[in-house]
Amino acid sequence: MKLLEVKNLIKHFPVKNHKGQVVHAVDDVSFHINEGETLGLVGESGCGKSTCARTIIRIYDPTGGEIIFDGQNLATLSQRELKPIRKNMQMIFQDPYTSLNGRMTVRDIIAEPLIAHKIGNSQKERHEMVAQMLKQVGLNTEHGTRYAHEFSGGQRQRIGIARALILKPKLVICDEPISALDVSIQAQIINLLTEFQQKEKLTYLFIAHDLSVVEYISDHVGVMYLGKLVELSESKELYKNPLHPYTQGLLASIPALDIHAGKITDKAEMSGDLPSPISLPSGCRFCGRCPYAKKICAEAEPPMKEAAPGHMVACYLYS
Amino acid sequence: MSKEIIVSPADWEPLDIENDLREKIWSTQRTFAEDVWFRFSHKKSAFAGLLIILLLMLFAFVGPYLTPYSFDTQTLDFSNIPPLMEVTNVDDNLFYITANLKVIHVGNNGKLLAALPKLKEDTAQKIIYYDFNGRELPLSYQKKPAAILNHEGKRLRRDNKVWNTSYWLGTDGLGRDLLTRLMYGTKISLIVALIATFVNMTIGMIYGGISAFAGGSVDTVMMRIVDIISTVPLTLYVILIMVIMTDGFLSIIIALSSVYWVTMARVVRGQIYSLKENEFVYAAKTIGSSQSTILFRHLLPNAMGPILVTATMMIPSAIFMEAFLGFIGIGIAAPMASLGTMCNDSIQALRSNPYQLFFPSLMICIIMFAFNYVGDGLRDALDPKLKK
Structure with missing residues (x-):
């Protein structure tokens, strides 16, 4: 059953002092997530992953397209109408240092969603719920009276997770929840997230630029490039058989621990940088960096097509 | 004689790593306020300023109970007696x-x-x-x-x-005790400054906060209004207000309160504008917290540092403005003492009795110095970039 379906989502930002010009942050992105599953979204910095997530949860208002969550189109709702829906849709943020208010105690931070949605009759009851939540993310009840700056990065991120999960949401959008953490802590957070998924039947939209983490956690993976979704497939299939030259390049850029494995090193490597999202190249957006670029690539944008069963790719190589 | 130390082999066993132990925060709990106080009290000039302010408050609020005179007790025989x-x-x-x-x-x-x-x-x-x-x-x-x-x-x-042990600082032209009047004058100055600053802070915080938080055209319009108000010379504006209203304590406060919030509104707006792009604000939004919760629970507390500094810096200018109004004769009404009216009274007999001008102006200087140093210290203490 589809919990979230995004159809042709568009988010453009106007460029200041340049009337008519826009940043094409998210351009015509469509995907869906089934209940209880995880969709990983990968791509380079600046490709629109986070904007996509923030538009879905309506921090930003979408320029176009539909966000169908639980059978309701969020794209057209006002902030007031969104409030009851927010209960079922929460977000874990990238930076554990700026995502927690430094002037509030941890207990107040985690209790804020409860107060906003009027859950719990008394402060005592809410504090009890917070204490329980703290225990679930591996912190002590006494930590509740502390301020965020006294915690380590991993602990802070767990506080962020506790805040997101205390409402028992259906969908959790994880916006690069581990990219600001040490490698040793990353595993801890990932394990915590998968543990919660099994226990609470959560659905994740997991955004990261670390491909190996996404492979581990996701059922499906979408690859974004310059605001566009270029490839979407089951996780195993994508890593085994990447079709889009960009995906191949991304996978090739993972440093292999075992040089004899040779599994991914024969794939094409990329050169160059992301073009400006304001003045886009004509045709395929990856055209300028693609080792297989043909004439048609510079002329028209390739449509998203099913190249193999359940494996969607937007590339002329497969049509 | 050496003492034999017996260590049982069990002491060398590795400890069980308790989860509680692993998650323990070893640092002592120090809140933000304690942090600020630590840095503030380690800055000598700021601490001295605070001490002076406390002494001044003692002088102004407890002092009047300790003198045998009132601010308007006249003994015409004993007029113009120096200390x-x-x-x-x-x-x-x-x-x-x-x-x-x-x-x-x-x-x-x-x-x-x-x-x-x-x-x-x-x-x-x-x-x-x-x-x-x-x-x-x-x-x-x-x-x-x-x-x-x-x-x-x-x-x-x-x-x-x-x-002169009857009148420690001498008497003025009407035989009133200068020390007592100085106490009352300081009291008036402090009260006026504190109330005016508090009112300015409140108006400025709400106005600037809303302006920045709403953003867009609301922000533009609100800030242009501020620009227009700030182009009118504030002194002139206060004088005009004082002319319209009767002279007295309340009207001074109203006049000062309706003017200085402009600076505060600008400071608050700037702060909120930079804060509202922080992830914790987005987090509050996705949680579903109301706009007022976001503004008053998240944004304003985080902007409190610069707000407090601006407020402390505003106090001396409010005190000076009050003294200035008193000096040009539209301040506190006659029998009541204020530092400005005391200066004004002493001008006529300046040649023969310079002490009458000296003490109130010295008091103005001390108050302004103290508040400026405290403001300086607060700014350093609240600046997270200097955090050790």
Whole structure:
């Protein structure tokens, strides 16, 4: 059953002092997530992953397209109408240092969603719920009276997770929840997230630029490039058989621990940088960096097509 | 003799790593306020400023209960008496001669006892005879300065200096105690400044907060209004308000409160504008917290540092403005003392009684210095970039 379906989502930002010009942050992105599953979204910095997530949860208002969550189109709702829906849709943020208010105690931070949605009759009851939540993310009840700056990065991120999960949401959008953490802590957070998924039947939209983490956690993976979704497939299939030259390049850029494995090193490597999202190249957006670029690539944008069963790719190589 | 230490093998066993132990925060709990206080109190000038402010408050609020005089107690006989008196010694009795040729009997401890009653005046000789316990005391004003004559008609020199212990800082032209009036004046200054600053802070925070938080065209319009207000010279504006309203305590506060919030609104707006792109604000939004929760629970508390600094810096200028209004004669109404009106009163007799101007202006200086140092210290203490 589809919990979230995004159809042709568009988010453009106007460029200041340049009337008519826009940043094409998210351009015509469509995907869906089934209940209880995880969709990983990968791509380079600046490709629109986070904007996509923030538009879905309506921090930003979408320029176009539909966000169908639980059978309701969020794209057209006002902030007031969104409030009851927010209960079922929460977000874990990238930076554990700026995502927690430094002037509030941890207990107040985690209790804020409860107060906003009027859950719990008394402060005592809410504090009890917070204490329980703290225990679930591996912190002590006494930590509740502390301020965020006294915690380590991993602990802070767990506080962020506790805040997101205390409402028992259906969908959790994880916006690069581990990219600001040490490698040793990353595993801890990932394990915590998968543990919660099994226990609470959560659905994740997991955004990261670390491909190996996404492979581990996701059922499906979408690859974004310059605001566009270029490839979407089951996780195993994508890593085994990447079709889009960009995906191949991304996978090739993972440093292999075992040089004899040779599994991914024969794939094409990329050169160059992301073009400006304001003045886009004509045709395929990856055209300028693609080792297989043909004439048609510079002329028209390739449509998203099913190249193999359940494996969607937007590339002329497969049509 | 060496002591034998017995270590059982069990002591070398690795400890169980308890989850509680692993998650323990080893640092002592220090809140933000404690942090700020630590840095503030380690800055000498700021701490001295705070100490001075506390002393000034003690002086202004407790002082009036300790003096025998009120701000309007007049003793016309004892007008314009300086704190350090040059007195004439006549047979171990001390006499102070005032500028308008009165003779005041001064005790050995510096207490002003009484003004001597006048017996008669010899205008030809320019001698006034005063009665001192039935004795005639001649005062000659033929030559300046006037002097008491002894039995042989010789001018006695004013060669003794005595501190005025009845009026420690002397009296003004109406014979009112300068110290008491200084206490009341300081009190008025502090109250006016604190209330005006508090009101400005509140208006500025709400106005600037809303402006930045709403953003877009609301922000543009609100800030242009601020721009327009700030182009009118504030002094002129306050004077105009004071002219319309009756002079008094309340109208001074209203006048000052309606002006200085402009700076505060700008500061708050700038702060909120940079804060509202933080992830914790987005987090509050996705949680579903209301706009007012986001503004008052998340944004404003995080902007409190610069707000407090601006407020502290605003106090001295409010004090100075109040003094200035008093000085040009549209401040606190007449019998009540304020530092500005005291300065104004002393101007007429500046040549002969400079102390009357000296003390209130010194007080203004001290207050402004103290608040400026505290503001400086607060800014350093609240600046997270300097955090050690």
